[in-house]
Amino acid sequence: RAQGTVRYIGKHYLQFAGSKKYFIKGGADSPENLLGYADFDGTYRHPKGNDRKGPNTTNELHRYEPHLRDWKAGDPSWRDGKGKGLIGALNYLSAEGVNSIYFLTMNVEGDGRDVWPWTKHDVRDRFDCSRLDQWEIVFSHATARGIQLHVITQETENDQLLNKGELGLERKLYYRELIARFAHHPALVWNLGEENTNTNEQRKAFCDFFHDNDPYDHPVVCHTYPGKYDEVYEPLLGYKHFEGPSLQTNATHEQVKRWIDRSAQAGRPWVVHLDEIGPANTGVKPDKDDPDHFEVRSKHLWGALMAGSAGVEWYFGYKYAHNDLNCEDFRSRAEMWKQTRIAREFFEQHVPFTNMRHADELISAKDGYCFAQPGDLYVIYLPRGADGETSVNLGQMRHSFNLMWYNPREGGEMVKGPTSFIRGPGVISIGMPPGESDKDWVAVLKRSDKLAPSVKLTVKNGHGSGEYPAGAAVLVRAYTAPRGQAFAGWEGSDAKDADAVIVLGDHAMVIEATYRQGAAPAVKAAGNGKLVSFTLINADTNKPIEGFDPIADNALIKLGKLPTRNISVRANVEGDVASVRFDLDGNEGFRTEGTAPYSLTGDTQGKYNPWLEAKGKHVLTARAGASQLRITFTIED
Numbered sequence: 285r286a287q288g289t290v291r292y293i294g295k296h297y298l299q300f301a302g303s304k305k306y307f308i309k310g311g312a313d314s315p316e317n318l319l320g321y322a323d324f325d326g327t328y329r330h331p332k333g334n335d336r337k338g339p340n341t342t343n344e345l346h347r348y349e350p351h352l353r354d355w356k357a358g359d360p361s362w363r364d365g366k367g368k369g370l371i372g373a374l375n376y377l378s379a380e381g382v383n384s385i386y387f388l389t390m391n392v393e394g395d396g397r398d399v400w401p402w403t404k405h406d407v408r409d410r411f412d413c414s415r416l417d418q419w420e421i422v423f424s425h426a427t428a429r430g431i432q433l434h435v436i437t438q439e440t441e442n443d444q445l446l447n448k449g450e451l452g453l454e455r456k457l458y459y460r461e462l463i464a465r466f467a468h469h470p471a472l473v474w475n476l477g478e479e480n481t482n483t484n485e486q487r488k489a490f491c492d493f494f495h496d497n498d499p500y501d502h503p504v505v506c507h508t509y510p511g512k513y514d515e516v517y518e519p520l521l522g523y524k525h526f527e528g529p530s531l532q533t534n535a536t537h538e539q540v541k542r543w544i545d546r547s548a549q550a551g552r553p554w555v556v557h558l559d560e561i562g563p564a565n566t567g568v569k570p571d572k573d574d575p576d577h578f579e580v581r582s583k584h585l586w587g588a589l590m591a592g593s594a595g596v597e598w599y600f601g602y603k604y605a606h607n608d609l610n611c612e613d614f615r616s617r618a619e620m621w622k623q624t625r626i627a628r629e630f631f632e633q634h635v636p637f638t639n640m641r642h643a644d645e646l647i648s649a650k651d652g653y654c655f656a657q658p659g660d661l662y663v664i665y666l667p668r669g670a671d672g673e674t675s676v677n678l679g680q681m682r683h684s685f686n687l688m689w690y691n692p693r694e695g696g697e698m699v700k701g702p703t704s705f706i707r708g709p710g711v712i713s714i715g716m717p718p719g720e721s722d723k724d725w726v727a728v729l730k731r732s733d734k735l736a737p738s739v740k741l742t743v744k745n746g747h748g749s750g751e752y753p754a755g756a757a758v759l760v761r762a763y764t765a766p767r768g769q770a771f772a773g774w775e776g777s778d779a780k781d782a783d784a785v786i787v788l789g790d791h792a793m794v795i796e797a798t799y800r801q802g803a804a805p806a807v808k809a810a811g812n813g814k815l816v817s818f819t820l821i822n823a824d825t826n827k828p829i830e831g832f833d834p835i836a837d838n839a840l841i842k843l844g845k846l847p848t849r850n851i852s853v854r855a856n857v858e859g860d861v862a863s864v865r866f867d868l869d870g871n872e873g874f875r876t877e878g879t880a881p882y883s884l885t886g887d888t889q890g891k892y893n894p895w896l897e898a899k900g901k902h903v904l905t906a907r908a909g910a911s912q913l914r915i916t917f918t919i920e921d
Contacts, residue, residue: 290432290471292503292527296544296553297594297638300470306638307471308631309432309595310624311384312377313559314567315611316436316478318387319422320398321346323366325414329398330405345398348373350613360421367418371425376614378429381625384471385426386434386559386597388478389462394441396609401461408446408454411461423469432471434559434597435462436507440479449482451489459493467498474498475530476506484519491525503527507559510534517543521550528554528594534562536584537653540591541642558588560599567601567608570616576693581623582667582724586692589627590653590665591642596624626695634690634698634728635663648675648711659683662729665692669717669725675891676729678708679824680848683731689718690726698728703787705732707752710824710850711891715787739788744796747896748786758786759893761885762797764871770802783886783893813859814911818904821883823850823894839917843899850894853884853904861908868904882906 288302297306321327322345329345348369355361355372377385391399392406403410423433437459438445446455466472474494476487491504507530508516520526528547533539540556547554561567561584568580580598588596598620600607606616614621631637636657643656652674653665659681666674678685684707688698703715706729717725741758743749748760762771762782771782776795779786786795820832820841829846832839834856843849855864855877864882868874877883884904885893898919905914 288470289500290473290503291501292555294553295638296548296555296592298503298555307383307432307594308589308628308637309384309557309597310621310628311382311386311432311434311595311597312614313386313597314600314608315346315396316386316388316439316608317391317396317399318346318370318385319389319419320391320396321348321370323347323362323370324418325363326403326412327398327415329396330392344610346370346610346612348612350615351376354379360425362418362421367421370422373614374422374426374429374431377621378431380614380618380621381628382621383430383628384432384434384595384597386436386475388436388439390438390442390458392442392445394439401458409457416461416465420465423466427469427471430471432473433466433469434473434475435466436475436478437462438477438480440477440481440509443477443480443482449486451486451493455490456493459490460497463494463498467500467502470500472500472502474502474504476504478507479509479532480506480516484516487516487520488523488525491523495525503555505530505555505557507532510562513539513543518546521547522552524552528556530557530559532560532562533558534583536561537587537591540588540593544592544642555594556592558584558593558596560597562599563601565601565603567599567604568617568620569601569604570606571619572616573604575619577620577623578724580620581627581692582665585624585627586665586724586726587653589631589637590655590663592640592655595628598624623693626692629695630690630692630726635661646677660731662727664714664727664729665724666717666727667724669721669723673713673715674727675711675713676706677711677824678706679710681708681731683708685729686732687714688728688730690728692724692726701727709848710894713785739790740792741786741788742792742794744794745799746795746797752788758788759896760784760786760795761896764868764874765799765802767872768801769799772798772800774798785888813857813861813908815855815861815864815906815908815913816858817856818906818913818915819854819856821852821854821892822846822848823852823885823892824848826890826892828854835915835917837915837917841917841919842921843919844921851898852892852895854892855882855884855906855908855913857882857908857911861911863908865907866904867907869902 287300290298290307291301293299299306351369351372354376355368359371361367388399401411403412476490494504505528510533517529529543536558543556606613640655640657643654647654647664649666651667655663684705689701690698699718701718706712714727738751743760746760746762752758765771774795775798817834820829820835822829863876863878865876866874866884883892885895901918903916
């Protein structure tokens with residue numbers, strides 16, 4: 285309560301009205317019939333309803349006996365010690381960092397058939413004050429332990445039960461009782477229903493009723509079936525009294541991104557939560573069946589948060605022990621609570637998440653996620669850290685970025701990896717994680733307000749000398765070998781190629797290109813292919829630069845007027861050629877390319893290498909078999 289009411293403020297995250305901190309939830313979606321508890325007065329399981337086939341049904345009320353040990357002296361109870369199991373369960377969840385619980389307040393004719401506010405399951409106008417007072421004891425304890433109340437007002441089997449789905453007298457009485465008794469709790473969300481089948485008009489009427497009658501104006505959300513998102517959520521986009529979807533999905537990252545973007549486009553940004561993953565018989569398995577929870581952690585926990593979700597709750601599938609209807613021991617998912625807490629702590633302690641957005645397009649990792657404040661901060665989640673080095677596109681940013689790593693499995697402090705700094709502009713490799721590179725890692729690139737420590741690199745017999753940040757990856761290039769000789773290697777480095785990337789340490793470095801006896805590479809004959817033109821390439825995007833495709837003879841290229849200073853030159857051919865040899869400014873065999881693209885500076889996995897020393901007047905000749913093309917051009921600032 286000290287932080288104030290949790291409110292919707294027109295952003296993708298809820299905010300505490302008092303402290304102004306933002307709320308990310310990490311909660312329990314199961315058991316949905318949390319309140320089907322033997323210690324509540326008048327609670328029983330009614331015999332009629334729509335039992336689903338399979339082990340997801342139960343004939344027993346909850347007792348939460350494994351959590352009796354978690355009840356502490358001074359904690360509440362009622363009727364000579366009743367309630368200790370559920371109160372103890374809340375103590376345990378709070379201690380594990382769980383800050384939200386999902387529960388039905390009415391499941392008549394539903395799966396559990398053991399929760400309702402009335403005196404009997406078939407009565408609609410008499411409320412059981414004793415039982416509701418006991419609910420309030422539990423809710424007050426949850427609030428005191430920092431746990432949000434996610435109130436699910438109905439489920440798919442009974443959303444037509446009251447007034448045949450309309451906002452009539454029965455439904456108004458039900459909603460008003462919930463509001464009058466429980467709306468005073470500062471962290472509470474009203475959910476219109478699990479797997480809801482009401483009409484769009486009915487849902488809007490329910491939203492309006494909560495808005496008009498809840499003096500605290502708590503957020504209103506709605507849960508629906510996978511495949512029903514467009515039918516349920518599209519008509520609610522921009523609606524003034526609806527705050528977001530309660531997602532049930534296995535396509536977590538994509539669906540969160542979609543509704544984040546669609547709601548923002550509609551002018552009312554939604555708070556998007558992941559509240560149930562499938563399939564229904566699985567969900568989050570007990571730790572003994574899935575000790576690592578890798579798929580849940582990578583695809584759903586980090587998949588949701590890295591898309592901009594405001595939090596998650598975990599559903600327990602009916603195939604496993606302690607499931608969505610019979611869960612007695614929340615320790616059955618202790619590892620999942622730990623991993624969820626670790627993720628929440630990362631966002632709350634290390635990044636300004638409310639100012640960031642999903643930006644997967646900026647990274648090369650196919651299965652990775654990027655969450656960014658472009659130009660200042662980039663968070664990259666890699667499900668498999670060693671699946672090739674990952675690059676990030678820094679665009680035109682000519683700044684240094686500190687690079688740190690976070691362990692999403694164990695948490696703790698961020699640590700350094702092999703590369704501690706990178707510098708833009710362009711597409712830059714972030715290197716490898718600090719250890720256990722076959723597991724998932726989080727990379728954090730933060731713009732440095734001060735320059736990285738300066739390290740001098742001296743390149744003898746080659747290009748690339750200069751002052752660079754410590755830890756920077758620098759492209760160096762050997763001079764063309766003297767006539768009759770060939771490149772042999774780099775003295776002072778393990779690099780093997782004439783074009784190589786050198787990762788700097790903390791001290792000055794000197795490397796020297798060496799040569800051996802041998803002729804410049806010959807131009808191999810090939811078919812009837814011929815050279816036709818040269819094109820100026822944007823090395824940031826791999827695309828031709830407008831106005832220089834092709835480059836005219838005697839062209840003047842002004843770097844300051846180009847979209848980038850990272851450029852290269854491509855030789856264009858017609859037909860088949862075995863290779864293209866470039867002679868530059870009298871240096872025969874400056875470079876030979878055996879495969880397309882035929883670039884003056886080569887490429888790294890299809891990405892053009894930038895021309896490091898491009899300024900000046902140049903004479904460029906390309907040779908492909910018997911075909912030859914010559915051009916003169918000048919590059920200046």
